[in-house]
Amino acid sequence: MILLGFDVEEFDMPLEYGKELAFEEQISISTSGTLKILDLLKEAGVKATFFCTANYAINKPDIIAKMVxxxxxxxxxxxxxxxxxxxxxxxxxxxxxEISGTPVTGFRMARMMPVDEAEIAKAGYAYNTSMNPTFIPGRYNNFSKPRAWFFDHDVLQIPASVSPLVRFPLFWLTFHNVGLPLIKWMSAAAHRKDGYLNLYFHPWEFTDLKQERFGFPGYVSKNSGDTYVEKMKAFIKWAQVMGLGFMRTDEFAQEIIRSKR
Incomplete structure (x- = not known):
């Protein structure tokens, strides 16, 4: 089973590189990428999870309605x-x-930063997928954390997927910088080990990031835009041929939670 998650947010990443980008353009770029994602998911017959900031949803309720x-x-x-x-x-x-008209049972912290699990439980979430169980310089070191799902404060934790043994992250930057054959090989190995894959991306990756005004290094902007769209399509097609189904994260979480009751 493969869980595809897309973090739909105001595109503020250029600010991390000392660049300015008007809020309206942040929303516009995220929306452009989101529409591309919705098109490719519809074409592939795949359902996914969109982790949205309330700020984005307030500004683009029509896109939230389209997702639903x-x-x-x-x-x-x-x-x-x-x-x-x-x-x-x-x-x-x-x-x-309020905006979506649907229950919201899952959470992912921005930039996969640490968050108090007791507070996650108190807010009423059933699952949290805010941890990447690997080492990313300048971000986090989670080598000591579980690499597959577990419970904390009665909230199901679903870490992002990493390869077995060396814990190479299978996330958005990997799809920019690693060839698809190696991604497929690592994904298959992680799926055999854990029984599922939990992958996450951002809509703005599906737009052209090779712009000086963003200030991004090559490892972020490489293979963005339409190239990224085609790579995602090819990955989904490979997974379907391999018999690896796709599922919304809430449905996956519900199955685990029911089985543990």
Whole structure:
């Protein structure tokens, strides 16, 4: 089983590189990428999970409605992408449920930063997928953390997928910088080990990132835009040929939670 997650947020990453980008353009770029994702998922017959900031949803309720209409899950990515307060956990859940008209049971912290699991439970989430069980310089070192799902404070934790043994991350940057044959090989190995894959991406990756105004290094902008769209299509087609189904994260979580009761 493969869980595809897309973090739909205001595109504020250029700010990390000292660049300015108007809020309206941040929303526009994220929306452009999201529409490309929705098109490719519809074409492939795949359902996915969109982890949205409440801030994005407030500005683009029509896109949230499109996600829901096409059978995808809406989960929380916080209230804002670059500002976090504990109270945002519940506030974002309430706002996203109001806008989407669907239950919001899952959470992913912006930039996969640590978050208090007791507060996640208190806010009423059933699952949390805010941990990448590997080492990313300048971000986190989670080699000592479990690499497959587990429970913490009665909340199901679903770490991002990594390869067995060396824990090479199978996430958005990997798809920019590693050839598809190696990605397929590592993905197959991780799926055999864990019984599932949990992969995450961002809509802005499906747009042209090779622009000086963003200030991105080559390892971020490489193979972005239409090249990224085609790579994702090829990966999905490979997975389907291999018999690896796709599932919304909430459905996957519900199966595990029911089996443990």
């Amino acid at each position: 209409d096409e059978g995808h899950e809406i989960a929380s990515h916080g209230y804002y992408h670059s500002d976090f307060k504990v109270e945002h956990l519940l506030q974002s859940k309430i706002k996203l449920e």
